[in-house]
Amino acid sequence: MTSSSHPPVAAKHPITRSHHGDSVEDDYEWLRDKDDPRTIAHLEAENDYAEARTAHLGDLRARLFEEIRTRTLETDLSVPVRHGRWWYYSRTSEGSQYAIRCRTRVESPDDWDPPVLVPGVPVPGEEVLLDSNVEAEGHEFFSLGGFSLSDDENLLAWSVDVVGDERYTIRVKDLRTGEVLPDEIPGTSGGVTWSADGSHLFYTTVDDAWRPHRVWRHRLGTDASDVLVHEETDERFFTGVGRTQSERYLVIGASSKITSEVLVLEADDPTGEFRVVIPRRDGVEYSLEHAVLGDHDVFLVLHNDDAEDFELGSVPVDAPTSRPDVVVPHTPGTRLEAVDVFAKTLVLSYRRAAMTRVAVAPLGADGVGELTEIDFGEELFTAGVGANAEWDQPVIRLGMGSLVTPSTVLDYVVDTGELVVRKQQTVLGGYDPADYVQHRTWAVADDGTRVPISLVARADTPRDGSAPALLYGYGSYEISMDPGLSIPRLSLLDRGFVFAIAHVRGGGELGRAWYDQGKLVHKKNTFSDFVAAARHLVSEGWTSAERL
Structure with missing residues (x-):
């Protein structure tokens, strides 16, 4: 004892x-x-x-749990996403552990306003595609991996792990009849991708080190051995398979920590040979999307070849070059992170001044038009591109939130620039964002580097050093700690705490150099930045050394 x-x-x-x-x-x-x-x-x-x-804290733990529970909406529905003839969405219900994935019909070809779903109210014409609660019955563990619809929306391929070893079994359902087809593919890494005609599935498997290294092709309705279409023999590289936003191309991506390579194949030629777009070169990372500019098909390539924070270029689909033509030039300190391409619109996601940004540009016969950055109307926020299943659509689904604003789903209307709020996370218990303040401040590290800090507190929190504070940081793997609302954190703020995030070197908030300056021989900067952030909070009166 x-x-x-x-x-x-x-x-x-x-x-x-x-x-x-x-x-x-x-x-x-x-x-x-x-x-x-x-x-x-x-x-x-x-x-x-x-x-x-901690026995003396039992009553406090119970109160905190009850506060968090009563602020959390357990029955909820996602905002429907249009794909073809259907609106797709998921819903959860109180007492159930997993989501139920459903769809309902689109009323007309011009209908781009998603149906408003209300918890507890039946959805007219709802079809349940997959109930993970049913899938999980009888299993101590359950994880849903892939969930992929054929282009004609008649077949669903999904994968599950009921053991916990991160090896998933793929199954296929005919949504017209509800029949689960005999096809069953065990031992996959989870994801699953259809060919354009729905005749084949592509998936990956892992090696003994759990590294996805092989891409396979399965012909639906056959018992024949699946075909190995790509094997990555370099143990530094992980592989994956998917489709471009246009659905025109199957894409195999292979990437290490500093190098990448992409292979493509026309999605309507599933038994063809994948071809390399730009051969791998040590230290060069790239990804791509397909675009149609007038009568020309191109790949828009996001890369870091002589562009530390990445630039966007283009190469012809039928004759790609090793050095893409510049579309969006490299700007040091503005880290380009992703490109989404639609029939008439390009969406660029990037970071500037330790904040996520989203910009849109028209696509046409003359190429890519001028970028317009979307204004989300807050000092601090996190924004990004949401689920967009259609190639030619008049709206772009986005998501945003902040330390005081609940997660919000918006549609950006391409023609007008209007932001339409489709849904905002419900925070029960009378939550009012006006009761809290968020702020960006900058500490100065010992070497003179300015370190951003994001913080939140109740609006009535004193700035005389008397408030307790919790300082959080990460600073590794180029992972950014972006500001967002946390329901459990409200219990801390309501007790007078200041919560701060130190965006220290080693993360990705200020570009690739910010990451490089916080790893290997420069790793000490991660810790000295954190110390500088703590001292700065004290000097600004947010807290004191004794209360931090």
């Missing part, structure tokens, strides 16, 4: 490991064995200690 005042101490059982002529003695190797009674006993002792030391 462990005393509540003394934490359990793991016993030392030395084990020697030898690799490459070096021997290391590890006193705690035995703890790796999760089934060892000694390991179980130690974990139970740690749990008993934690429970004893």
Whole structure:
């Protein structure tokens, strides 16, 4: 029995490991064995200690849980997305763990206003495509991987993992009859992509290191062995398969941490040979989308060849070159992240000044027109492109939110530039964004680098150093910590806390250089930036050293 005042101490059982002529003695190797009674006993002792030391917080935990629960809407529906003749959406219901994926008919070809769905109210003409709660019945674990419709919307391919080993089984349903077809493909990595005519499925499998490295082709309705269409032998590279937004091309992407390569094949020629667009070159990353400019088919290529923060270029579909013609030039500090291409519109996603941005431009016979950045009307926000299933559509689905604004789904009307709110996340309990303030401030690191900080607090929080504060940061893998509303965080703010995110080096908030300056021999910058952010919050009166 462990005393509540003394934490359990793991016993030392030395084990020697030898690799490459070096021997290391590890006193705690035995703890790796999760089934060892000694390991179980130690974990139970740690749990008993934690429970004893936090017993006095039991009432607070219960209150916090109830606050979070009563602010959270458990029955909800997504905003329908139009694809062909149908509106597609998902819904959840109170007490159910998983989503139900459904569709309902589009009323007319010119109907681009999604039906307004109300929780608890039946949807006219609803068809349930896949109920994950039914799929999960009888299994201790359930994960939905791929969910893909054939171009004629008659067939659904989906994949599930009911073991937890991240190997998914693909199945196919005929949506006209509800029949699950005999085709069953086990051991995949999850994703699934249709050929244009619905005759073939493409999927990937993983190696022993869980690296997707093979792309396969399955002919629907056959028991014959599936065809290996691509194998990535370089262990640094991961592979995936999909379609362009235009649906014209099948795309295989292979990428390492610093290099990428794309292969394409016409989607209506599923048994053809994939071809490389631009051969891989060490240190050069690229991705592409298909565009039609007048009578010309091109690939718009987002790449970092002599462009640290990426530029957008174009190459002919039938004769791609290794150096694309410039469409959007490289601008240091403006990190181009993604391009979405539609029949008449280009949408560019990028970062500038530690903020996500979205801009649109017309496409025509003369090429790509002038970019217009969308104004979301807040000092701080996170914005991006949402689900858009049609190639030729008059609206672009977007998403945005901030530290005070709940996640919001919008449609951008291409012809007018109008932003139409389709839905905003419901926060129960009388939440009012006006009760809170968000702010961007900048710390100065020891080497003079300005470090952005995003923070939020109640509007009545004092700026005299008396408020407690929680400072968060990450700073690795070029992952950005973008500002967004958190329902659990409201309980912290309502108790007088300031919550701040230090966008330290190692993340991607200020471009590729920001990432490079926070890794390898420069990793110390991640930590010194975080310290600088803490000192800055104190100097500005948001908190004190004792309350941070």
